[in-house]
């Protein structure tokens with residue numbers, strides 16, 4: 001059986017072969033961690049955006065959208081804390097010339113120790129058979145306990161060093177643990193240095209410090225700086241939310257995981273403004289609501305889990321991630337954060353403008369608290385895409401790759417295919433295509449055998465193939481083939497639209 005690494009490679013090459021995702025500027029050997037979405041990729045991505053936008057904006061009477069500019073006044077990033085603290089500690093290996101996040105090297109070392117614990121568990125389970133009690137083993141076995149102490153020791157060194165920006169101590173830790181470069185195998189490390197994650201450029205005249213601006217590293221700040229504009233012009237009453245989908249940019253050091261970690265990516269963020277004191281209630285609400293949204297795509301529950309942030313950012317009083325089981329393991333897909341009144345208060349302080357809300361029920365003014373839901377669009381794409389990727393062995397011994405995408409997210413909803421390129425079949429097929437195209441993204445193709453055309457549609461996840469044959473000319477019926485079962489039915493042309501519509505309904509509306 002193929003392992004997860006092989007499957008991830010297959011998914012990446014499938015995404016390229018079938019026009020979903022290409023490396024940026026590929027003809028110039030590509031630009032690292034930057035990707036372009038091809039003809040089917042852009043459709044799938046737009047459908048995910050649409051699902052999120054409808055669920056957040058259209059289905060909530062108290063949430064509205066915004067589309068803020070990518071460039072913002074440089075003071076925004078001082079107020080948000082990014083100018084001073086949006087950096088990662090990095091270290092280079094002098095032999096391989098590869099750059100790593102220093103904290104990730106240490107965390108990977110912890111993962112290796114955890115794997116050793118798991119190995120002990122597997123060995124003991126084999127030895128003791130039915131009588132094996134894993135919990136008891138984990139809390140009593142001497143070797144396991146030693147490993148656990150080791151992990152704790154590392155954590156109590158790493159996290160304070162990160163908090164205090166003690167780069168020397170992080171370097172010492174890497175040396176003491178004997179961590180080697182995964183590529184060269186050597187311990188020949190540079191010092192640890194801070195690496196600014198924000199991309200900067202100049203606006204207007206060149207090289208003056210005052211004209212230095214940044215490409216936004218998150219979309220959230222475009223919402224905060226528009227809080228008053230939208231609250232006043234939209235006559236919004238607290239609690240209310242502002243949602244935004246847009247590009248964000250981060251000069252990531254470790255960027256080797258396809259569209260999981262990119263330097264240019266898209267976020268779908270919603271900031272929900274609430275009365276101070278009520279933020280934790282709304283935090284719970286949005287935590288549950290967002291999980292329902294994920295499950296609404298029909299992906300099984302066991303592919304997701306909540307991860308509680310034990311160490312909170314200084315401005316947060318609660319934070320959870322929703323993690324997804326990617327082919328590279330369980331990793332963060334979305335963050336839900338209770339950000340207190342930090343953001344609006346900070347912008348109030350830095351701008352000198354009063355950013356407050358007059359609450360007619362309380363007859364009092366205050367700076368609202370914020371509950372944020374922040375999800376990566378590209379990561380959602382990867383979650384949906386990797387879960388849909390299915391290799392099947394068929395009864396006749398042949399194989400097919402089928403993308404079992406939720407039908408409402410599929411790039412193409414129906415492919416209309418004349419069986420042969422003559423006898424009036426293409427004309428009839430085009431007639432059907434033209435009657436469906438205003439309602440659904442359809443596809444017309446007459447090249448190659450019908451079997452090959454079915455396989456190509458399976459590979460991009462098209463829920464239905466409609467085949468026009470000689471009988472169609474006689475009695476106005478077509479065959480309709482369903483993607484997952486490959487079952488074919490003969491139906492009246494007039495019924496096509498209704499069948500496709502039925503299948504496209506969102507499984508759950510949140």
Ligand code: GAP
Pocket residue numbers: 217218219220250252259260261262263265266267269332333334335372374375376377378379
């Ligand atoms: N406003 C809060 C914020 O930006 P974050 O955890 O840094 O929080 C939110 O980012 C989400 O954006 C992540 O959960 C992830 O899905 C996505 N994301 C962050 N960095 C990314 C990157 N380099 N490439 C792709 N997606 C990324």
